[in-house]
Amino acid sequence: MAIDVLHLGHGVGLRTSHYPRVLDGTASVDWFEAISENFMVPGGRPLTVLEHARALAPVVLHGVSLSLGSVDPLNESYLRELKTLIQRCEPSWVSDHLCWGSVGGHYAHDLLPLPFTEEALRHVVERARRVQDRLGRQILVENVSSYLTFSHSTMPEWEFLSALAERADCGILLDVNNVYVSSVNHGFDAAAYVRALRPARVGQIHLAGHSETDTRLIDTHDGPVVPAVWDLYRLAVRCFGPVSTLVEWDDHVPEWDVLCAEAELARAVETEVVGERRARSA
Amino acid sequence: MRALRDLQTAFLRSIATAPGPEASGSFDPALLRVVDGDARQAPGDRLDVYAQMYWMRLHTVLREDYPRVAAMLGDDLFSSVVRAYLTRFPSTHPSVRWVGARFADFLAQCRETAPWPLLPDLARLEWARLAIFDAADAPALRMEDVRAIPASEWPKVVLRPIPALLVLHSPWPIHECWADADGPAPRVRPAETHLRIWRQGDAVYQAPMDPCERRALEAVVSGATFAATCAALETLVGDPERAARDAAQLVLRWVEDEILVRVDARASDVTASREWIAVPVADPGETAKNGAVANSSSRQIRVRLRRLDDRPVRKGG
Known part of the structure; x- marks a missing residue:
């Protein structure tokens, strides 16, 4: 079993500061990733922008509120709205996060960490299956940056994510920056994380910048990708081959050309690594 | 505290009770016992990252949704009012778009903002403008x-x-x-x-x-x-x-x-x-x-x- 998605190339997140370029048709890029919730609205400018983006390049939907790991019941009205949006914009795929975000109907609007236990795994697998049933399609699940771990976890995150993908038959959106941030925060081997994933499950890669404090890294998406994350991306391409890759930049969003240059860097890295692989296997 | 439901309940209650330096005073001790700590950071320091982000994120959203109310109240009073609002009306919608849905009603009952009797209606206007911004499209009569x-x-x-x-x-x-x-x-x-x-x-x-x-x-x-x-x-x-x-x-x-x-x-x-x-x-x-x-x-x-x-x-x- 595998995740069946296309290789779309190297894209960027659809963010408001670049809406004018999308509307005037000058936002040239391989593909866009749109935050689902920003477009789960009745009408107006967001949906106009989404239509224009679709006319320029393929679009995928990336959610932040599915709350796959929450003990709350799945939010059916959220799923209905998401399905409506999917029907409207026909994304190449749909993704969300390996996390929880609400309990008792109270939403934190954050990507909160799960303990990596068999109980949590069973729970997330069951919910991922139900979400896929409701949406009538496979989803990709992304690893999040985390700032704490639980002492009763019984497996590493990569084992949890791999098992989720196999048991729920979903894909993995591997956020290479999140792997790096969490590896520094918790002292694990980021390369071991990447090597542990089955290539056939990895449908997309995220790249982003982060911030550093005295004691930890924070996943802020407010700057360029750092060299250590580029190295990890190289390893990912070595392990998985070419995978659709997206640059996330959410705060202090730069000019369009700077953003696209980051996506072009990812393309260059991929081309270089794929070339090396071919040379080795020749 | 190992059961998922107990853990999530304690986690959200811990991070959503108080902002800033007061946050750690609300952390559930049973939750802290299952959070890993190390020489660099104690379990409370790690949980505090989530507490600070919770308040900062929602404060930012409300400031963006209600810029005129925020300007009228000034930074300190607006922050205080936001804290009281989020405590009284935690978000109940998956999309952060709706966090401020009850802000105007809250302001109408808020003692701190009583000197600004027009504030609830100003908030209603700001909220109405948001609602109009992404309301459904329809071909207008020409x-x-x-x-x-x-x-x-x-x-x-x-x-x-x-x-x-x-x-x-x-x-x-x-x-x-x-x-x-x-x-x-x-x-x-x-x-x-x-x-x-x-x-x-x-x-x-x-x-x-x-x-x-x-x-x-x-x-x-x-x-x-x-x-x-x-x-x-x-x-x-x-x-x-x-x-x-x-x-x-x-x-x-x-x-x-x-x-x-x-x-x-x-x-x-x-x-x-x-x-x-x-x-x-x-x-x-x-x-x-x-x-x-x-x-x-x-x-x-x-x-x-x-x-x-x-x-x-x-x-x-």
């Missing part, structure tokens, strides 16, 4: 559509507002406060205010309505025929001919602002029997000139009076 309606049809024409239109009433001139609210609280006197707020293209507009426009728009919103709208205005202005002319002028203004769609009534729905009808007639030259930026109500609007048999008659005849 001037050529209006011209194509035969005069004999006008009594039974039903014009409905686009979804991206809201009417807001306040005892305060909140549109003036909205325009001025980048500084300290303006000295505002109460003034009965009726605003219509609408979207034209991607832009959100607002305009105060005089009693005639208010009465006519209420009729339109309620699904009245054009004849019934004229009748509603007649109760205000007394004179049927003037009511008809005013109604027609208003229709033209609303068409300029792109806030109308047409829904035809069945003939049996037309209950008002009227001798006079004012046919809205836009000057074709004006329409062509202003079509792209038809947001001004100052434009010259002509109205032709006709009897219902569609024969032209003398004005005021």
Whole structure:
């Protein structure tokens, strides 16, 4: 079993500061990733922008509120709205996060960490299956940056994510920056994380910048990708081959050309690594 | 604390009870016992990252949704009010878009903001503008559509507002406060205010309505025929001919602002029997000139009076 998605190339997140370029048709890029919730609205400018983006390049939907790991019941009205949006914009795929975000109907609007236990795994697998049933399609699940771990976890995150993908038959959106941030925060081997994933499950890669404090890294998406994350991306391409890759930049969003240059860097890295692989296997 | 439900309940309660330096005082000790710590960071330090992000994120959202309220209150008071609001009304919607849905109602009950009695209505205006920004689209009635309606049809024409239109009433001139609210609280006197707020293209507009426009728009919103709208205005202005002319002028203004769609009534729905009808007639030259930026109500609007048999008659005849 595998995740069946296309290789779309190297894209960027659809963010408001670049809406004018999308509307005037000058936002040239391989593909866009749109935050689902920003477009789960009745009408107006967001949906106009989404239509224009679709006319320029393929679009995928990336959610932040599915709350796959929450003990709350799945939010059916959220799923209905998401399905409506999917029907409207026909994304190449749909993704969300390996996390929880609400309990008792109270939403934190954050990507909160799960303990990596068999109980949590069973729970997330069951919910991922139900979400896929409701949406009538496979989803990709992304690893999040985390700032704490639980002492009763019984497996590493990569084992949890791999098992989720196999048991729920979903894909993995591997956020290479999140792997790096969490590896520094918790002292694990980021390369071991990447090597542990089955290539056939990895449908997309995220790249982003982060911030550093005295004691930890924070996943802020407010700057360029750092060299250590580029190295990890190289390893990912070595392990998985070419995978659709997206640059996330959410705060202090730069000019369009700077953003696209980051996506072009990812393309260059991929081309270089794929070339090396071919040379080795020749 | 190992069970997922217990863990999530304790986690969210811990991070969402108090912001800033007070946050750690609310951390559940049983939760902290299952959070890993190390030499660099104790379990509480790690949990605190989530607590600080929770408050900062939602504070930022509310500041973006209510910039005028935030400016009027100033940083410290706004932060204090946001904290109280999020404690009283935690977010219950998956999308952060709805975090501020009850902010205006909360402000109406908030003791800290009592010195600003207009604040709840200013918040309602800011929220209404957000609602209009992404309200459903609908093809608006255009001037050529209006011209194509035969005069004999006008009594039974039903014009409905686009979804991206809201009417807001306040005892305060909140549109003036909205325009001025980048500084300290303006000295505002109460003034009965009726605003219509609408979207034209991607832009959100607002305009105060005089009693005639208010009465006519209420009729339109309620699904009245054009004849019934004229009748509603007649109760205000007394004179049927003037009511008809005013109604027609208003229709033209609303068409300029792109806030109308047409829904035809069945003939049996037309209950008002009227001798006079004012046919809205836009000057074709004006329409062509202003079509792209038809947001001004100052434009010259002509109205032709006709009897219902569609024969032209003398004005005021």
